[in-house]
Amino acid sequence: MNRSDHLLEIRNLEVVFPTREGTVQAVRGVSFTVDAGESLAVVGESGSGKSTLARAALGLIELPGRIAGGEILWRGRSLLDKRVARRIRGREISMVSQDPMASMSPILTIGTQMTEVMTRHLDIGRREAFTRAGDLLEKVGIPDPGRRLGQYPFEFSGGMQQRVVIATALSCDPMMLIADEPTTALDVTTQAQILELISSLQKDLGLALLLITHDLGVVAGACDLLKVLYAGEIVESGTADQLFHRPHHPYTAALLGSTPRLDVKADRLMAIEGHPPDLRHVGGGCTFTPRCPHATTRCASASPVLQPSGVGRAYACWNPLNGLQGRDPSHGGGRA
């Protein structure tokens, strides 16, 4: 058993996926912790490794993928042990993913699926679990829970399905909820409803929340702490306020500049030229170098390590920005 004072602690995690064209290094040396009641967001684009990270935290990396190094500790116990992971998953840590239909069986009623989770993990009978399922549906804002429990997933709209998934995730009183793009498939008015639900449940139940998303807007309202992931590495971390207002890493700044805002009319968006690197062939140096406006020769040859700067704040960059000075005010993303 390892010692850890945190709820979840990830140390130097490396996840690889061997393919015919080479080994993809999806997560490269990621470390972070989540404490009880904390809300943490991991932001990244496609291929940044954010979903792999979420799955790893649940012990759900499947072949051919494999954890090549590092440690995942849940209250001091290693989640790399499949038996430990199986007991904890769904009970102490639960997950809400992007596609609610993929989390449910189409041929079983909602009631059957919800009670199955509870009778498996908790020491209660079917009848009690069924009553509890009804209470949970009510809690997540589904009207007429008694009738709804007898229905199948297809009889629910996308937003309602996601509510059912959330209710199921909460059914065993977990300590942490991992939400992987929970609102990406939903319309914006439904997204607002679901985000509000997740936030209020997190506060009311004192849950730790690990939110995985590509959407900076979603993060701003939902989480206090933020990690920015690029090409499988954390490039910057800190509080949401710090990162949104004084980003140190040029990638964080560029991500903010390329996000169109409803409240500020910019003439031009600050696009990040080029594409993310191919994770089968990662060389030395900072992976953002080819796209970085501040890159120097040093960046291409030596990899910057994530170094702390103040309490709870860290960045991995040789030429950090001090804040918004690094952003050209004539370009998009400038504040009005």
Added chain:
Amino acid sequence: MSDALLEVQGLTVKYDVGREGFWGQHQTRLTAVDDVSFSIARGETFGLVGESGSGKTTTGRAVLGKVPIASGRVMFAGRDITGVQGRERRAIRRNMQLIPQNPYGSLNPRMKVREIISEPLVVHRRFKSAKGATERVVELLELTGMNPDDMHKYPHAFSGGQRQRIVIARALALNPDLIIADEPVSALDVSIQAQVVNLLQDLQRRFGLTYIFIAHDLAVVRHISHRIGIMYAGKLVEVAKGESVYRVPVHPYTEALLSSVPIPDPRIERGRSVKVIAGEPPDPIHPPVGCRFHTRCPLAEPRCREAAPPLEARTPGHEAACWVR
């Protein structure tokens, strides 16, 4: 209006979606677009926003003549093109191109980029073959920020953003006046999305293109559009300049929609009260009588349940369809 490139008047589109009744004697029809009118000036970007099922994509397809129009008219460059088919439609299509959402589905994986981009040129008899059009293909690839050597590759060699550039190059091949872009950047990552949005804006400035930009993402639409139309359950509920829609929304749905969009700024998000609207859009086969939004509207009055409010001008250039406001 002489400077309008496109005028849509009372457009209604219905889809047959099965049969009802004991003997299946009644055709069930879904009204996807209901009495929608708007006009677009040359060189303008008209953003069409709405949630799933609001009818925004169908409106775009009706303009292109890809779905039968139940009633209403579509005027293009002063000419009525409603229901025009065959050779005449092909001639119109030269001036009207579509950029679809999914750059993975819209490029034939068995065709090389040169064939893909030159296809419209060959179909419309500008060139005899893909080879003959090489010079034009090179020009189009350069315009869209691609490498001319890319024309010898197949689509699988490209990322989503690059594929969308190829789709844009193909859409530009015939020098169209109007481009209907249906969620052109929704499938892309935000950094790549910004590249494509900037490209579309550059091309518009250069060639005086007119865009219908269909999207569900209000922030992107506001960024790129001169004027915005908001759709809800097949109805156009508000049309105005981007600035006015954002600053002084009239329709309660517009207001709710704007309020639902998260702002990427934690300080603003904390201080903001989101007006979460309860419920979901109505069943499109049996829409509510009266205003379509009355079932969810916080301001609904008895008259809202009786008749649908018409789209009327509130201030010059700002139209809305609401009885209460």
